[in-house]
Amino acid sequence: MIGTAAWADVPTVVTDIPVVQSLVAQVTGDRGTPAVIVTTGSDPHDFQLRPSQARALATADAVFWIGPEMTPWLSAPVEASAAALRLSLLDVPGTDLRSYDGGDHAHEGDADEAHGHPGRDPHAWLDPDNARVWVLAIAEALAARDPQNAATYRANAARAAQDIAALDADLGVKAAAVTKGIITGHDAYGYLAAHFGLPIAASLSGGDAASPGAARMAEIGALLASGDVACIFPEAGHDAKAIAVLAEGTAAKAGEPLDPEGIALQPGAGLYADLMTALIDRIVRCAG
């Protein structure tokens, strides 16, 4: 009978990372706050699922997550979950997807873009257009399973989409002040850079946030010495001192830590706006 009964009470909703919890919470509103697996301070790229979390996933009514490229360790538990609704946000039609290799654009549903494309950059929430598409899709998915509350989900999502559009316009004005190159911690900023026109010169590590090797560090050192870089940013949860040392004696400044996954932010519905605002404000403060 799984999946056939309407949710009589508040559905149990599980999300993968704080930014997804924020977007889903904006849609569920008074219908309950979704749970989140990767809690404050943890690295979503490298996380160990606790047994209690595995049980919560297995018995949830609904699971919303970015997808296997973001959290490969979550693929099997999501597949094994009995949840009638399991939605990978990267698979939502209309999502503007980027790949790591050169930033090609591909829309989900394009003929050649198979599901699970290994090159898909999962940090897609950093393009506010995707966040807007997602809140509407989250509402439709919930409405289909919980028709009694469909109007609530849709109204909440419409308001959230409006808020995101207003935020986007605001941040766009600020971001225009950044014209000189910046260096970021891990390769998470392709969407942000493309959407807001930010000149990202390089990233210390790849999209999986693994530690950079000696060759990579030498390249970064050469870039900093070139004088073409305004700013190098440490990342939340990583050593800011190492970045300050790298910038020393070059024309580049060390910025405040960037937190593209919101691991240092207060969780809740407001996290998405906090995350985007902090990213743009910190980049502008150092490189604007």
Ligand SMILES: [Zn+2]
């Ligand atoms: Zn990342």
